Amino acid sequence: MVIKSKISPLTIQRLSTYLRGLKYFAQEEGKASVSSDDIALWLGGTAAQVRKDLSYFGSFGKKGRGYNVDELIKTLEDILGLDKSWKVALIGLGRLGRSMAVYKGFRNSSFEIVAIFDIDPQKVGTKYNETPVYHLDDLTRVCEEEGILISIVATPAEVANKVFQIALDAGIRGILNLSGRSSFNPPPHAFIKDVNMEAEIESLSFCLTHY
Amino acid sequence: MVIKSKISPLTIQRLSTYLRGLKYFAQEEGKASVSSDDIALWLGGTAAQVRKDLSYFGSFGKKGRGYNVDELIKTLEDILGLDKSWKVALIGLGRLGRSMAVYKGFRNSSFEIVAIFDIDPQKVGTKYNETPVYHLDDLTRVCEEEGILISIVATPAEVANKVFQIALDAGIRGILNLSGRSSFNPPPHAFIKDVNMEAEIESLSFCLTHY
Numbered sequence: 280m281v282i283k284s285k286i287s288p289l290t291i292q293r294l295s296t297y298l299r300g301l302k303y304f305a306q307e308e309g310k311a312s313v314s315s316d317d318i319a320l321w322l323g324g325t326a327a328q329v330r331k332d333l334s335y336f337g338s339f340g341k342k343g344r345g346y347n348v349d350e351l352i353k354t355l356e357d358i359l360g361l362d363k364s365w366k367v368a369l370i371g372l373g374r375l376g377r378s379m380a381v382y383k384g385f386r387n388s389s390f391e392i393v394a395i396f397d398i399d400p401q402k403v404g405t406k407y408n409e410t411p412v413y414h415l416d417d418l419t420r421v422c423e424e425e426g427i428l429i430s431i432v433a434t435p436a437e438v439a440n441k442v443f444q445i446a447l448d449a450g451i452r453g454i455l456n457l458s459g460r461s462s463f464n465p466p467p468h469a470f471i472k473d474v475n476m477e478a479e480i481e482s483l484s485f486c487l488t489h490y
Numbered sequence: 491m492v493i494k495s496k497i498s499p500l501t502i503q504r505l506s507t508y509l510r511g512l513k514y515f516a517q518e519e520g521k522a523s524v525s526s527d528d529i530a531l532w533l534g535g536t537a538a539q540v541r542k543d544l545s546y547f548g549s550f551g552k553k554g555r556g557y558n559v560d561e562l563i564k565t566l567e568d569i570l571g572l573d574k575s576w577k578v579a580l581i582g583l584g585r586l587g588r589s590m591a592v593y594k595g596f597r598n599s600s601f602e603i604v605a606i607f608d609i610d611p612q613k614v615g616t617k618y619n620e621t622p623v624y625h626l627d628d629l630t631r632v633c634e635e636e637g638i639l640i641s642i643v644a645t646p647a648e649v650a651n652k653v654f655q656i657a658l659d660a661g662i663r664g665i666l667n668l669s670g671r672s673s674f675n676p677p678p679h680a681f682i683k684d685v686n687m688e689a690e691i692e693s694l695s696f697c698l699t700h701y
Contacts (some may be wrong), residue, residue: 289500293695320675359692360699367691374589381580381585383646384670384688389695429694435594453694455687459595464531470697472690476666477595478506479685480578481570483640483664484600485502486681488571 290332291359296321297329298355305348314345354449361389366427368451370415370442371434372397372407375457380408380432390429394421418448429453436460443471492612501543502570507532509566510541512573516559525556537599572600579633579641579662581626581653583608583618601640605632626653630660647671654682683700 300321304310310317315326315333321399333339335356339346345411356362369376369392379385380392395412397403403414413421421427434442439458447469454471465471511532515521521528526537544550547569550557567573580587580603591594591603604624608614614625624632633637641662645653650669657665658680665682676682 285698286696288693291693292689294696295686295692296684298692299689334666358696360695361692365695365698374585374592377587378589379687382687384686385691388688390688390691428698429691431691453698455691455694468701470694470701473507473691474685474687474690475506475595476590476593476685477599477601478503478510479683480596480601480640480642480664480666481509481572482499482502482683483504483666483681484571484576485497485505485569487639487664489497490679490681 286335288467290335293324293328294355294359297332298352298359298361301348301352301355305352311350312345312347313351317345337396337488352380356389363389365390365429366393366425367391368394368396368418368425368427368430368446369410370396370430370432370446371458372402372412373435376433377407378433379433379457380410392431393425393428393450394427396421409443415445422449422451429455431455431457433457439463497546501546504535504539504543505566505570508543509563509570509572511558512563512566516563521559523558524562528556567600569658574600576601576604576640577604577636577638579605579607579629579636579638579657580621581607581629581641581643581657582645582669583610583613583623584644584646587642588618590642590644590668593622603638603642605638607632626656629656633660633662638662640666642666642668644668651672 300318304313313423315329318329320328339351339354367390369379372395380395384464385392392410395407395410395417396418397412399438400414402412428451430446432439432442432454436459439456439460443454443463447466452469456471456473459475459477463471508529511529526540527628529535529540550562550565578601580590583606591606603621606618606621606637607626607629608623609626613623620685637664641657643650643653643665647670648696650671651674654665654674658677663680665684667684670686670688674682
């Protein structure tokens with residue numbers, strides 16, 4: 280599938296949510312087809328938005344008959360790159376890192392944490408949740424051997440920029456940044472996705488203050 | 491400050507990031523004024539975007555002289571509702587909940603987790619990180635007593651919808667949802683912010699597949 284224009288991060292986020300909704304419709308409700316209204320209801324959005332988001336990727340659904348659930352699941356998985364499996368390196372085995380190592384959302388997903396990295400001699404050489412813990416110095420070697428392209432960075436904020444550079448040098452192209460620091464401009468063809476709980480909760484105080 | 495139009499979630503997210511950047515400029519670099527270019531560089535965006543985001547909230551900065559850092563910090567804090575402090579209830583004391591209870595990003599922030607809720611008799615009645623752990627049945631009482639309006643939900647996905655309803659009934663108006671489930675339409679004047687690590691990492695596989 281070739282995508283012509285740049286897709287907004289919010290659209291990509293909604294595609295993930297649609298996919299989750301469709302799987303729910305298929306597995307929990309046994310539905311074979313759904314309308315854009317059904318999908319919009321799942322997300323709390325509008326049917327027009329659903330149709331627009333999907334239109335970037337071609338023409339789906341039949342007028343008056345809605346979308347075939349299984350086909351649309353398959354299409355969304357293709358769009359999101361979930362038709363293959365991704366090996367993931369977790370960097371930083373503090374509390375947040377440990378919660379990611381056992382994160383239920385990754386089970387039965389296309390993402391598998393196959394290696395953990397830290398610099399604490401107490402942790403290096405052990406296993407966590409059956410996953411080996413390596414020294415950060417071994418990142419390049421392990422990423423090459425395992426074919427790892429995605430990393431979750433759960434280190435303290437103070438060392439995040441340094442860790443990003445180490446990860447990019449090791450061939451990592453996608454970083455899920457949980458460190459809270461977000462001032463790093465990745466080179467072309469590398470991507471950093473920031474998840475900052477403080478910023479997320481600030482959007483709530485914004486809404487509670489103004490709406 | 492009165493806001494006329496609905497502000498997009500991405501703009502709000504960027505305001506949080508600008509605020510973090512400005513604090514860095516003030517505290518680490520001792521800067522008194524910055525240009526929209528400086529701010530854009532921090533975020534990896536454009537100066538035009540910065541000016542547009544700020545324009546929703548009035549007129550800031552002087553042509554050719556940039557923004558006064560301290561004033562803009564104060565303004566952004568007002569916009570984001572951070573000029574007051576928010577008491578937060580953490581619901582769910584599993585691994586993810588525990589990592590939130592000690593999350594460094596909340597230190598020195600406007601958010602304080604003052605009460606934790608769970609249903610596990612082993613946990614109820616104890617303290618975690620010096621914060622009392624209550625039974626979920628006590629949510630309404632404690633939220634009323636403490637004046638809690640914001641909750642972080644870190645329960646398993648299967649019970650999330652039920653917990654959302656309990657939280658809303660207890661007077662909670664803002665929910666940071668870490669459970670991974672996001673199919674709940676909050677009533678008017680209540681807000682749910684979903685943080686789903688699986689969806690976040692899917693945006694990376696999207697980028698690595700298509701860009």
